[in-house]
């Protein structure tokens with residue numbers, strides 16, 4: 470399945486409009502593989518035919534499905550490990566001390582994909598800060614792909630997924646085997662919830678957060694969208710709260726909003742006030 474350059478350009482435009490993800494023309498061939506099954510299910514004979522259906526605007530939900538099919542959902546439990554060690558040594562103890570009175574923590578796993586980041590955070594809190602069992606703690610994962618939001622909510626993982634990054638001790642303590650899959654235990658699941666949200670569009674109802682994890686998604690956005698998103702996140706962080714980015718990412722577009730700190734081998738960010 471292939472189509473003309475102008476059809477690929479149209480598809481890149483659909484993805485940009487729906488998810489703000491920039492797709493480089495050198496990656497046009499990805500449309501061929503990722504859209505094959507949606508095109509067939511929609512009754513299109515080939516990609517060109519499918520693009521014509523999209524152009525005719527019928528049915529509108531197909532535009533969203535195209536953007537969703539083009540998302541990169543790569544993730545794993547305790548991904549990159551260092552940020553989780555830093556959270557355990559630096560950010561979590563600070564937040565717990567600051568919020569002792571309210572006994573409430575809100576954490577946002579923005580672009581949560583299939584949920585491993587959110588569940589890793591919940592497992593870390595349960596494992597290293599058991600007193601939080603008496604607190605009101607919620608980790609909210611959001612993603613633009615409804616498929617991964619449902620997957621995360623289900624809290625069941627295949628062997629290859631639990632074999633990536635999850636220490637055996639944590640696996641046995643916080644997941645139970647269900648046939649060929651492993652299910653996150655109710656205590657950890659009840660700390661997490663997952664919702665659809667487009668980070669580059671007006672946000673749905675979300676609370677304010679003590680900690681925002683925004684990892685491995687900025688690379689898909691334009692500088693303009695990144696800057697707007699940093700502004701949105703700045704407004705969503707409760708004073709005293711933190712922002713953690715992916716290993717290769719920086720808040721370079723918004724240096725007036727955040728100050729950077731380095732501890733336990735990681736960079737992380739705090740909103741700057743009164744500037």
Ligand SMILES: C[S@@+](CC[C@H](N)C(=O)[O-])C[C@H]1O[C@@H](n2cnc3c(N)ncnc32)[C@H](O)[C@@H]1O
Pocket residue numbers: 488489490540541542543544545548579580581582583586611612613614617666667668669683684685686689715
């Ligand atoms: C590479 S995964 C990163 C997952 C996780 N944050 C991590 O670091 O392991 C990127 C995720 O961003 C989501 N995404 C892409 N564009 C988005 C947008 N505009 N709004 C919300 N989520 C988006 C994708 O669906 C995908 O699940």
